[in-house]
Amino acid sequence: MKRVPDAPRDPDSDGVIETPEGMVVFGRQMNRRDLLRLGGGVAGFAAVQALLAACGGGGGTTPAATTSGAAATSGTSGAAATSATTGAAATSATTGQAATPSGAASPAAGAPQKAAAKLVNPGTPASGGQLKVAIQFDPTSLDPIDTYTLNNGRWETNVYSPLVWRDTNLVLFDGQNGNPPPSQGFGLAESWKYLDDKTLEMTLRSGVTFHNGEPFDANAVKSTFTRMLDPTNKSPQAFNYTSIDTVEVVDAQTIKIHFKEVDPVMITKLAGYGGFITPPKATQDHTTFQTKPAGNGPYKVTEYVKDDHLTLAAWDGYWGPKKPSISTITYRIIPDDNTRLSEFMAGNVDVLTLNVSQAGAAQGNPNVKVVTIGVPTVSGLRLDTSKAPTDKKEVRQAIAHAIDLKTIIATIFAGDATAVGIWQSPFSFGFQDMPPYSYDPNMATQILKQANIQTPINVSYDVIGTDTQGKEMASAVKDMLSKVGINASINLRDQATFYNDYAAGKLGNIVPFGWGGWTLDYDNTYYSMYYTKQSYNPSYSNPQVDKLLDQERNTLDQNQRLQIGQQLNQLIYNDYPDVALYQNTYLWGVSNRVVNFSIPPDERLWWLDVGVKG
Amino acid sequence: MLTYVIRRLLYAIVVLFGVTLLVFITLRLTGDPVQMLLQNGTPTKQDIDNLRHAMHLDQPLYLQYISFITGAVHGDFGNSLRYKDPAFQEVMSRMPATLELAVASYLFALVLAIPSGILSAVKRGGATDLFTRLISLIGISFPNFWLGLMLILLFGVWLKWLPVSGRGEGFVGSVRSLVMPAVTLGLAYAATLSRLLRSSMLEVLHADFVRTARAKGLRDTPILVRHALRNALIPVVTLAGLQIGFLLGGAVIVEVVFSWPGVGRLVVDAINNRDYPIVQAAVTLLAAILILANLTVDLLYAVIDPRIHYS
Numbered sequence: 001m002k003r004v005p006d007a008p009r010d011p012d013s014d015g016v017i018e019t020p021e022g023m024v025v026f027g028r029q030m031n032r033r034d035l036l037r038l039g040g041g042v043a044g045f046a047a048v049q050a051l052l053a054a055c056g057g058g059g060g061t062t063p064a065a066t067t068s069g070a071a072a073t074s075g076t077s078g079a080a081a082t083s084a085t086t087g088a089a090a091t092s093a094t095t096g097q098a099a100t101p102s103g104a105a106s107p108a109a110g111a112p113q114k115a116a117a118k119l120v121n122p123g124t125p126a127s128g129g130q131l132k133v134a135i136q137f138d139p140t141s142l143d144p145i146d147t148y149t150l151n152n153g154r155w156e157t158n159v160y161s162p163l164v165w166r167d168t169n170l171v172l173f174d175g176q177n178g179n180p181p182p183s184q185g186f187g188l189a190e191s192w193k194y195l196d197d198k199t200l201e202m203t204l205r206s207g208v209t210f211h212n213g214e215p216f217d218a219n220a221v222k223s224t225f226t227r228m229l230d231p232t233n234k235s236p237q238a239f240n241y242t243s244i245d246t247v248e249v250v251d252a253q254t255i256k257i258h259f260k261e262v263d264p265v266m267i268t269k270l271a272g273y274g275g276f277i278t279p280p281k282a283t284q285d286h287t288t289f290q291t292k293p294a295g296n297g298p299y300k301v302t303e304y305v306k307d308d309h310l311t312l313a314a315w316d317g318y319w320g321p322k323k324p325s326i327s328t329i330t331y332r333i334i335p336d337d338n339t340r341l342s343e344f345m346a347g348n349v350d351v352l353t354l355n356v357s358q359a360g361a362a363q364g365n366p367n368v369k370v371v372t373i374g375v376p377t378v379s380g381l382r383l384d385t386s387k388a389p390t391d392k393k394e395v396r397q398a399i400a401h402a403i404d405l406k407t408i409i410a411t412i413f414a415g416d417a418t419a420v421g422i423w424q425s426p427f428s429f430g431f432q433d434m435p436p437y438s439y440d441p442n443m444a445t446q447i448l449k450q451a452n453i454q455t456p457i458n459v460s461y462d463v464i465g466t467d468t469q470g471k472e473m474a475s476a477v478k479d480m481l482s483k484v485g486i487n488a489s490i491n492l493r494d495q496a497t498f499y500n501d502y503a504a505g506k507l508g509n510i511v512p513f514g515w516g517g518w519t520l521d522y523d524n525t526y527y528s529m530y531y532t533k534q535s536y537n538p539s540y541s542n543p544q545v546d547k548l549l550d551q552e553r554n555t556l557d558q559n560q561r562l563q564i565g566q567q568l569n570q571l572i573y574n575d576y577p578d579v580a581l582y583q584n585t586y587l588w589g590v591s592n593r594v595v596n597f598s599i600p601p602d603e604r605l606w607w608l609d610v611g612v613k614g
Numbered sequence: 615m616l617t618y619v620i621r622r623l624l625y626a627i628v629v630l631f632g633v634t635l636l637v638f639i640t641l642r643l644t645g646d647p648v649q650m651l652l653q654n655g656t657p658t659k660q661d662i663d664n665l666r667h668a669m670h671l672d673q674p675l676y677l678q679y680i681s682f683i684t685g686a687v688h689g690d691f692g693n694s695l696r697y698k699d700p701a702f703q704e705v706m707s708r709m710p711a712t713l714e715l716a717v718a719s720y721l722f723a724l725v726l727a728i729p730s731g732i733l734s735a736v737k738r739g740g741a742t743d744l745f746t747r748l749i750s751l752i753g754i755s756f757p758n759f760w761l762g763l764m765l766i767l768l769f770g771v772w773l774k775w776l777p778v779s780g781r782g783e784g785f786v787g788s789v790r791s792l793v794m795p796a797v798t799l800g801l802a803y804a805a806t807l808s809r810l811l812r813s814s815m816l817e818v819l820h821a822d823f824v825r826t827a828r829a830k831g832l833r834d835t836p837i838l839v840r841h842a843l844r845n846a847l848i849p850v851v852t853l854a855g856l857q858i859g860f861l862l863g864g865a866v867i868v869e870v871v872f873s874w875p876g877v878g879r880l881v882v883d884a885i886n887n888r889d890y891p892i893v894q895a896a897v898t899l900l901a902a903i904l905i906l907a908n909l910t911v912d913l914l915y916a917v918i919d920p921r922i923h924y925s
Contacts, residue, residue: 339766
């Protein structure tokens with residue numbers, strides 16, 4: 001799922017403020033032209049949205065489509081790719097596995113970039129007040145084992161607590177390599193150690209209860225994972241935790257997690273919201289728990305009206321070192337992009353994500369700020385290595401070197417995307433700053449000539465018909481390819497069937513795609529996209545890649561994993577199974593009422609440190 | 615009359631049966647929901663097969679249909695794949711919001727269309743007629759999502775008189791939140807109705823019985839209300855029956871624009887998520903409402919025009 005908002009920045013904007021955190025915010029008076037632009041933009045965009053709604057297509061379903069006007073990619077449509085960027089901590093390199101028998105030490109190079117969240121309206125939050133957040137989708141279930149989307153991650157983090165804490169800067173509280181210790185975070189495990197490669201022992205906090213009064217203890221952890229991994233519950237979270245064999249209750253405050261196989265990324269997964277702990281008694285009535293849940297985060301759910309709103313209230317009994325400032329947080333479910341924007345402009349919503357076409361209107365409002373933030377999702381073009389002519393490496397090379405990425409980012413994305421060479425964001429463990437494939441049409445032509453490949457070559461390029469930005473890119477790429485003798489025929493596809501067809505290998509030679517890497521670790525991205533016959537790898541097969549991925553999955557030694565990751569980077573980069581293009585950027589709209597709001601790159605909004613004025 | 619009603623109800627069952635078959639087949643033509651449900655992480659083929667089996671999607675189509683129709687007769691459309699709740703219950707929980715919107719827009723349309731249609735016919739060719747026809751033309755021409763957004767901008771964002779979206783709480787809150795969606799949905803219908811009523815009235819006003827009434831010395835108002843309007847209403851009632859479908863179906867877009875938690879939004883989301891049970895339950899229910907509404911309209915003919923008899 002790709003979300004690539006590309007806020008058009010006004011070069012003459014006179015209200016640009018550079019905060020100490022390096023954030024660029026915008027603020028200037030709205031003039032008549034802005035109003036007209038808003039009206040026109042709203043009308044035009046609404047037309048598309050309404051048509052989509054009427055046709056049952058695009059706009060309504062995926063966060064990507066809505067917040068960005070893009071939609072194309074996602075190896076997983078709505079839920080998956082968005083959540084792809086959510087789940088776990090960035091630093092699998094520094095996850096406490098340093099204490100493992102394998103002697104994993106934190107690698108000096110290749111560790112992920114520490115992602116600075118962007119702080120908006122810094123200050124001391126006052127107590128009380130109500131915050132209103134717009135979300136696009138109904139949560140559908142408030143039980144965390146039922147859902148997987150970022151849309152849910154925006155509130156779940158405040159209602160439930162995970163075992164391992166990762167803050168808004170993606171720093172894991174594991175006490176390793178200068179990271180804060182677990183006790184200073186908001187995770188439920190006080191400490192942990194690996195007894196062997198397949199046994200993890202965790203000591204849990206004591207004196208913690210759930211919102212409904214149930215005590216938090218080892219049984220709650222066991223119950224959470226037992227429920228999630230029970231196939232009858234069909235939890236979409238389960239796939240990430242299948243390495244867990246059993247959770248053993250040692251005593252009330254101690255658990256042992258026994259693994260079926262070595263899982264080097266488990267600590268980071270436990271910091272993801274898939275690892276939220278739920279109360280064992282309340283969850284016995286699953287149906288009730290779906291609408292009346294209880295966690296042990298700083299906020300409790302007080303009201304949920306499907307398709308309308310979800311209300312959270314500060315919980316007096318919160319066990320953490322800080323208490324929440326805001327009294328009530330209301331998540332308003334507003335499916336239409338333009339209606340969300342209107343609510344924001346009318347002052348009825350304090351926080352929302354914006355798409356590119358909306359940013360201009362919002363930037364003109366002196367009462368709000370528009371913030372751009374790079375996210376872990378990377379987008380690009382997958383090339384089908386089993387279909388002629390892209391089964392030939394030379395053709396794939398020619399395609400890669402024919403694409404003028406700089407122009408695409410400057411024009412289609414208005415500069416709000418960062419070119420990448422591999423399918424990893426800087427937040428990902430294993431990331432290497434490899435250059436994008438060079439734009440060199442002459443080289444592309446030469447490669448085809450030397451391989452005795454006759455031009456013109458015909459390739460098919462599939463894109464979702466409702467994905468405006470994806471179609472723009474398809475047109476641009478088609479034009480670029482034509483200059484090296486490659487004729488691309490663009491096929492517009494239905495969104496509902498696009499990802500199924502992609503997984504089944506039924507799409508064309510070129511397919512736009514996006515993937516965030518759920519764990520912020522190369523394992524997730526590379527395994528899903530390059531391991532033979534994985535769901536999001538319908539065609540590519542390279543025994544060397546498979547072997548390396550098997551190796552890295554079988555060790556807790558993070559240095560070794562890093563080296564393998566770097567070998568994989570090089571191997572895949574040289575094999576051209578796809579063309580990674582850019583790291584996505586999101587746009588957030590934040591009312592000036594909101595104080596001390598730290599926007600994380602992974603969208604897991606954390607309200608404990610935030611306040612509201614008035 | 616009773617025989618007629620019974621016959622129509624039997625027809626309705628056949629039509630409903632056809633609707634369920636059509637929806638069932640069409641939905642399955644669009645593909646398999648399992649891949650969408652398992653789109654998270656990296657499901658294996660075994661995972662996909664297991665879920666497909668659990669959802670009975672590996673059974674032959676006719677068996678799936680028999681299972682669906684047997685359940686549907688008992689009001690059991692299965693559980694929503696997305697919400698996990700019974701689909702029928704889910705649809706019914708949204709029905710009040712949709713009906714509230716449909717009724718409000720219907721009332722708005724009637725209140726606007728009947729006087730304007732009559733006035734336009736009576737003042738034919740005059741400034742009032744021109745103005746009414748112009749407004750009608752604009753009303754028909756505006757796409758309702760655009761009109762909705764313009765109303766939102768004007769009354770919600772700039773003037774802040776009405777809530778931008780959502781379904782308000784309490785009586786006053788509900789009415790305030792209903793105004794813009796009802797106007798948006800009802801305006802095009804009002805315009806159509808007004809034009810139809812105008813032409814129907816023009817025809818009736820030249821009929822012999824109106825001339826007779828005038829010759830008897832009746833005043834304009836009784837002639838219009840008691841004689842002309844009642845006769846002019848026949849095509850209007852026909853249109854009203856047809857428009858119920860439009861109001862329920864057309865509400866989808868308005869529901870999305872105004873974040874109105876009705877059936878329309880539910881169905882659009884369900885289609886996008888391939889939530890078969892919800893789509894099947896909603897379409898069947900809406901089809902049933904439409905069939906009943908049309909039957910009611912047919913029966914109303916006899917009430918409006920005593921010359922019409924059913925046998």
